Amino acid sequence: MTARTPDSARDIPEATVARLPVYLRALTSFAEEGTTTCSSEELAVSAGVNSAKLRKDLSYLGSYGTRGVGYDVEYLRYQIAREIGVTHDWPVVIVGIGNLGHALANYSGFRSRGFRVVALLDADPTRKDEVVAGLDVRSFEDIESIVAEHAVSIGVIATPAIAAQAVADRMVANGITSILNFAPTVLSVPDGVGVRKVDLSIELQILAYHEQRKSIAPASEDAS
Amino acid sequence: MTARTPDSARDIPEATVARLPVYLRALTSFAEEGTTTCSSEELAVSAGVNSAKLRKDLSYLGSYGTRGVGYDVEYLRYQIAREIGVTHDWPVVIVGIGNLGHALANYSGFRSRGFRVVALLDADPTRKDEVVAGLDVRSFEDIESIVAEHAVSIGVIATPAIAAQAVADRMVANGITSILNFAPTVLSVPDGVGVRKVDLSIELQILAYHEQRKSIAPASEDAS
DNA sequence: AGGAGTTTGTGAACGGGAGAACAAAACGAG
DNA sequence: CTCGTTTTGTTCTCCCGTTCACAAACTCCT
Ligand SMILES: NC(=O)c1ccc[n+]([C@@H]2O[C@H](COP(=O)([O-])OP(=O)(O)OC[C@H]3O[C@@H](n4cnc5c(N)ncnc54)[C@H](O)[C@@H]3O)[C@@H](O)[C@H]2O)c1
Ligand SMILES: NC(=O)c1ccc[n+]([C@@H]2O[C@H](COP(=O)([O-])OP(=O)(O)OC[C@H]3O[C@@H](n4cnc5c(N)ncnc54)[C@H](O)[C@@H]3O)[C@@H](O)[C@H]2O)c1
Numbered sequence: 001m002t003a004r005t006p007d008s009a010r011d012i013p014e015a016t017v018a019r020l021p022v023y024l025r026a027l028t029s030f031a032e033e034g035t036t037t038c039s040s041e042e043l044a045v046s047a048g049v050n051s052a053k054l055r056k057d058l059s060y061l062g063s064y065g066t067r068g069v070g071y072d073v074e075y076l077r078y079q080i081a082r083e084i085g086v087t088h089d090w091p092v093v094i095v096g097i098g099n100l101g102h103a104l105a106n107y108s109g110f111r112s113r114g115f116r117v118v119a120l121l122d123a124d125p126t127r128k129d130e131v132v133a134g135l136d137v138r139s140f141e142d143i144e145s146i147v148a149e150h151a152v153s154i155g156v157i158a159t160p161a162i163a164a165q166a167v168a169d170r171m172v173a174n175g176i177t178s179i180l181n182f183a184p185t186v187l188s189v190p191d192g193v194g195v196r197k198v199d200l201s202i203e204l205q206i207l208a209y210h211e212q213r214k215s216i217a218p219a220s221e222d223a224s
Numbered sequence: 225m226t227a228r229t230p231d232s233a234r235d236i237p238e239a240t241v242a243r244l245p246v247y248l249r250a251l252t253s254f255a256e257e258g259t260t261t262c263s264s265e266e267l268a269v270s271a272g273v274n275s276a277k278l279r280k281d282l283s284y285l286g287s288y289g290t291r292g293v294g295y296d297v298e299y300l301r302y303q304i305a306r307e308i309g310v311t312h313d314w315p316v317v318i319v320g321i322g323n324l325g326h327a328l329a330n331y332s333g334f335r336s337r338g339f340r341v342v343a344l345l346d347a348d349p350t351r352k353d354e355v356v357a358g359l360d361v362r363s364f365e366d367i368e369s370i371v372a373e374h375a376v377s378i379g380v381i382a383t384p385a386i387a388a389q390a391v392a393d394r395m396v397a398n399g400i401t402s403i404l405n406f407a408p409t410v411l412s413v414p415d416g417v418g419v420r421k422v423d424l425s426i427e428l429q430i431l432a433y434h435e436q437r438k439s440i441a442p443a444s445e446d447a448s
Numbered sequence: 449a450g451g452a453g454t455t456t457g458t459g460a461a462c463g464g465g466a467g468a469a470c471a472a473a474a475c476g477a478g
Numbered sequence: 479c480t481c482g483t484t485t486t487g488t489t490c491t492c493c494c495g496t497t498c499a500c501a502a503a504c505t506c507c508t
Contacts, residue, residue: 013464013465014464014465015464015465015466016465050466050467052466052467052468052469053465053466053467056465056466056467066473066474066475067472067473067474067475068473068474068475068476069474069475
């Protein structure tokens with residue numbers, strides 16, 4: 001009955017997967033402070049979640065805590081990193097080196113969290129002279145050789161919306177199987193290709209919705 | 225009973241709220257193409273969701289379609305915009321005009337989707353000479369007068385993680401009640417203040433998890 | 449005018465995730 | 479060695495969201 005096989009946990013819920021990186025970050029903070037052990041309660045507070053939820057999340061990975069004691073920070077950190085797959089760096093290409101692409105290329109946080117930007121691509125030939133964050137901006141046409149050479153499986157799209165689908169198609173054709181999309185478009189990709197979108201306007205609109213709610217519905221809350 | 229009150233629908237599920245902006249965008253596309261009417265199926269495809277889900281989502285707003293016909297693009301677009309609260313522009317301040325802050329300030333998509341950046345703030349005095357996207361970068365100390373003058377209720381944090389909590393506290397103290405946070409930190413704010421976070425590293429790590437899965441998974445039982 | 453064909457709006461079943469609560473396990477004191 | 483304390487791992491229940499399926503409502507054609 002549900003024999004636990006720590007080496008290859010196999011059915012981690014999406015909601016849990018999305019929180020593991022948060023735990024990882026909290027554990028890294030602890031480690032930097034010199035904390036060697038923490039309880040589920042401490043870690044939960046640091047990650048901003050309920051401690052029962054945290055324990056349940058961790059239980060999907062295996063049984064890495066010690067009852068009555070807590071978790072070894074370094075050990076748990078490694079286990080989560082291993083589960084996510086960031087014990088080694090993933091090569092990443094960024095396509096579309098405009099406003100956003102520049103910021104992404106210069107962002108040091110990727111490197112420290114398991115990703116290495118190996119190439120910056122843009123269709124605009126006038127950008128080809130540029131060096132951003134120590135990397136040449138190269139032609140989008142080079143994608144094939146770059147993906148092949150560095151075994152890239154993750155691509156970031158920071159082009160205008162109109163170009164995003166074409167860029168995604170090209171990425172997929174060259175073997176990229178995970179895409180992070182910043183363009184405000186719904187991408188369609190074959191089965192087996194993972195897509196996540198980051199849409200800042202949507203985030204703001206969600207905030208606006210609740211904001212509007214606050215001013216219209218003061219009756220129920222009575223914010224004096 | 226559930227008497228439907230189209231003027232002030234009041235209990236829209238979070239999941240639905242998060243999708244309304246996507247529908248809004250799809251409808252705007254339709255309008256730009258000159259399409260005046262669309263079915264739930266067409267809109268659903270364009271938004272990348274199931275059509276039953278779309279209809280249920282829309283039903284929370286009221287009954288704005290016509291059976292046997294579909295939805296009037298312009299009319300529905302307006303109703304969704306009104307529900308979200310983006311029929312008029314929301315003033316927004318951006319704090320932290322570094323790599324990411326520059327990109328955000330230069331992004332034209334906010335303006336066209338119901339938001340107007342009214343001020344750019346940074347703690348670094350050497351940035352104060354700069355003009356970004358037609359706006360002066362001003363001292364973070366000016367936040368009080370700016371928020372008061374423009375009746376700002378939405379703030380964007382693009383500072384390093386270490387500064388994010390202090391910036392958030394200051395925002396809240398000055399009356400900002402919705403925060404979009406790009407710094408990789410868990411913010412703690414009083415009840416009644418809305419926070420949404422955008423964390424690019426987490427998005428990549430989620431992709432990495434599934435990516436790793438793909439290469440390990442083929443041997444379902446016995447990964448030698 | 450009536451019937452056939454569409455498409456919406458929603459009731460109901462289903463699945464997954466959140467949180468409370470508790471038993472099992474480890475540790476330390478005496 | 480035994481007991482009490484602490485904290486994990488897990489079970490159970492509830493709620494939210496998704497999806498199916500269908501009656502109601504509208505148009506168009508004859
Ligand atoms: N700037 C922001 O803060 C921001 C915020 C939210 C969303 N976005 C979205 O991110 C995307 C990029 O925004 P931006 O402000 O950097 O735009 P931008 O116009 O500054 O940059 C786009 C870059 O993509 C390149 N490009 C265009 N077509 C291409 C193609 N087919 N192949 C490769 N490269 C191509 C262009 O040459 C340009 O360098 C847009 O879709 C935008 O809606 C940007
Ligand atoms: N650049 C990216 O693409 C990217 C991607 C993901 C996340 N982030 C996150 O976004 C944040 C900003 O990233 P960045 O690359 O723009 O960093 P950055 O260092 O280029 O810019 C940060 C800016 O914030 C200002 N600042 C610092 N403390 C401040 C304070 N107390 N009040 C006001 N302003 C202050 C600094 O003067 C600087 O101009 C970081 O938390 C980073 O982790 C950035």
